[in-house]
């Protein structure tokens with residue numbers, strides 16, 4: 001505040017960008033007002049627009065697919081893996097192999113006639129997507145990978161940071177994410193031209209250093225210096241926060257293994273997740289009630305629980321979009337419940353949640 005540089009000019013924006021680039025092993029980072037703006041910018045920079053399609057998992061927050069539509073392109077919804085709940089590489093492969101045909105080397109959706117331009121793996125709930133097979137498929141079909149890592153800053157896939165695999169990757173620093181700037185986002189890439197274009201588009205595409213001349217329709221998407229300063233401080237505590245989240249998750253997983261009908265979130269052997277939002281599946285037959293009944297019972301005990309997002313292939317907003325069939329996402333959505341797991345959760349509070357989950361079930 002004392003520096004007088006409150007909006008997007010000022011040293012903290014650059015510092016925050018450098019910190020995120022270093023942490024995610026990328027050459028360039030461009031800060032944005034939020035994660036949705038980061039996704040929109042990344043898609044534009046990648047040249048995605050009208051007539052194009054992007055593969056998006058059915059089970060994600062709606063912002064992933066909304067960003068695709070902002071560019072004039074369409075999402076295609078693909079199912080998630082029953083093991084990891086993340087975009088299923090086998091389903092991506094099945095669609096590209098059998099649902100598309102190559103027209104001058106570009107995969108075209110047989111149903112819609114639109115070009116498949118990119119895959120958007122979304123690392124949901126702080127757990128990485130199985131990236132190796134996704135990258136192989138993208139290579140084989142000559143399409144881009146744009147990671148939505150909004151929920152997974154700080155996570156690793158086979159020892160490499162999430163956000164370091166795709167041509168472009170995006171993060172969110174919204175208030176509900178693991179670290180926050182109130183609202184904020186970031187696009188990361190190793191491509192200098194794309195980084196420059198992202199910076200240009202997010203600052204109203206001003207083409208002259210002094211004169212107000214603009215060479216295309218840009219956006220006011222740049223993060224402010226005040227928020228960036230907060231981001232720098234938050235980056236310093238990221239590792240500590242991830243460790244706390246992982247401790248909370250360990251305790252839940254070991255305590256809930258004995259509760260019949262509660263299936264705790266798993267971590268793949270190749271993953272080091274952040275457990276951003278600890279989530280369980282409720283097997284209504286073995287537990288004795290549905291996830292939604294359990295949600296209201298917990299509310300009655302002043303314990304906040306949340307369902308996951310309505311699968312996007314079921315969303316009225318995306319009625320017109322193509323889906324490859326997403327029964328796994330539907331099943332997870334029916335059974336999933338996110339339970340309290342904030343960095344500030346005390347051992348006593350966590351004990352209360354575990355106790356409540358034990359008592360409500362048939363085995364309790």
Ligand SMILES: *Cc1c(COP(=O)(O)O)cnc(C)c1O
Nearest residue numbers: 034035036061063064150172174
């Ligand atoms: C939060 C989130 C976003 C959007 O980030 P905002 O900063 O809220 O705009 C995008 N994708 C996913 C998966 C998210 O969870």
